[in-house]
Amino acid sequence: MLKNIFAPWSLVIYLSLLATYTFAEDTKPAPVLYFDLGQKDGWVPFRKAARTGALSVLKELSMALEAHSGVQFLTVNFPQKRAEKALLDGILDFDFLCLEWLPDNEPGEGFVATDSFFEISMHLVTLKPNTHLFPTPESMFNKHVGTIGGYFYVNDDKFTRVDFLNENLQMLGLKRGRFKAIIAEKESAKYWAKLNNIEIGFAALLSKGKLVMRLRKEHSALLPTLNKAIKELKDSGKLQAILNSHGVESEIF
Numbered sequence: 001m002l003k004n005i006f007a008p009w010s011l012v013i014y015l016s017l018l019a020t021y022t023f024a025e026d027t028k029p030a031p032v033l034y035f036d037l038g039q040k041d042g043w044v045p046f047r048k049a050a051r052t053g054a055l056s057v058l059k060e061l062s063m064a065l066e067a068h069s070g071v072q073f074l075t076v077n078f079p080q081k082r083a084e085k086a087l088l089d090g091i092l093d094f095d096f097l098c099l100e101w102l103p104d105n106e107p108g109e110g111f112v113a114t115d116s117f118f119e120i121s122m123h124l125v126t127l128k129p130n131t132h133l134f135p136t137p138e139s140m141f142n143k144h145v146g147t148i149g150g151y152f153y154v155n156d157d158k159f160t161r162v163d164f165l166n167e168n169l170q171m172l173g174l175k176r177g178r179f180k181a182i183i184a185e186k187e188s189a190k191y192w193a194k195l196n197n198i199e200i201g202f203a204a205l206l207s208k209g210k211l212v213m214r215l216r217k218e219h220s221a222l223l224p225t226l227n228k229a230i231k232e233l234k235d236s237g238k239l240q241a242i243l244n245s246h247g248v249e250s251e252i253f
Contacts, residue, residue, distance in 0.1 A: 031222060032072045033093040033215075035062070036083035041166035044191045045246045046096075058096055060242045061117070061233075068229035071222060079165070080150030093216055098209025101152040107214045115227045116210035118243065119251040124203040125184045125193075127174065131201030134181050139204060146170045146182030153183055154207060167192050174198070187248055210253055 037059060038047040049056045055063075062073040078086060086092045098120050099105045099113060107113045124134045124145075134140060141158045148170060149163035162179055164170040171192040174182050182189075183206060193200040213226065233239040234252055243250055 030070050030072045031219075032074060033219065033222075034074050034076060034091070035094050035096070036078050036086070036092055037075045038083070039077055039079060039166065041168045042080070043167065043185065044188050045248065046185075046188070050191055050246065057242060057246050057248065060245075061239070064233055064238050064242065065226065065229050068232045069222075069225050071225065071229075080148060084150050087216070090216060093219060094213050096211055097152070097214055098207070098211055099214075100207045100209035101154065110217050111214050112217055112220050112223060114213040114215070114223060115230050116212050116253045117230065117239065118211055118248075118253065120209045120211050121186050122183060122206045122209070123186060123189070124181045124206060125174070125189045126181045126201050126203050128199045128201040130180050131203050134203035137204050137206050140181055140183075143181070144179040146173050146179050168196070171196055171198060174200075187246075187250075 035058075037056065040048060042048055044050050044056075046057045049059075059075065062075070065071065066073050076083075076086075076092070083092065083095070087095055099107060101122075102108060124137070124140055126134055137155070141155075142160075144160045144162050147153060147156070147161040147163050148167065149165060153161070162173065164173060167184065167188050170182050170184070171189070173179065175196060175198050181203065184192075186202065189200060189202070192198075215222070215226075239252055243252075
């Protein structure tokens with residue numbers, strides 16, 4: 001008799017526990033990844049938008065990825081050298097870069113890379129009358145070249161780096177004759193040259209790279225989700241729309 005009385009209540013309790021467990025599974029917090037957007041003058045228009053008050057390319061890209069992947073992306077604003085160390089220490093979870101900037105085109109020990117987004121080109125940039133002085137990448141060997149502290153550069157053991165905090169100061173160094181050439185990304189160089197009223201020339205092409213997310217290896221399980229989101233951004237035209245809105249002329253792979 002007691003069994004008949006209490007059995008239905010046992011079933012209710014069991015179903016309630018099951019529903020609570022299922023709800024908890026369904027509302028499991030989304031993964032959170034931190035990355036650096038740099039300081040106020042960093043890598044326009046990718047880390048900082050060219051237009052005051054606008055979002056940068058990488059900020060818009062992270063928001064679009066968040067919508068398609070369910071992964072939450074949070075930003076910090078560190079100096080470049082601090083950001084590099086924070087990534088190695090695990091304070092940051094990933095960065096945006098081109099593997100072509102790294103030794104052997106590999107993400108490095110402890111890191112993995114997503115599929116690519118779009119092309120980034122790096123040039124030797126000079127004052128326009130000096131363009132002919134740098135017809136090949138080897139033209140900068142054994143010379144002083146304007147660079148950004150904390151950035152990766154191919155063959156930087158074969159020239160003398162003159163590091164600056166940001167692209168604006170780097171461009172002003174070129175204008176003031178501290179060196180004959182700087183290494184700069186095409187879109188960023190165009191922006192800072194216009195802002196500082198400098199007539200520049202694009203000399204030797206140093207690299208054409210494919211922008212990827214380089215994640216710490218402990219986040220490897222997220223690669224299929226992120227790569228699926230990247231493909232959706234390309235197929236939907238969203239990635240192209242982001243580039244167009246910033247006036248970026250770049251091939252999407």
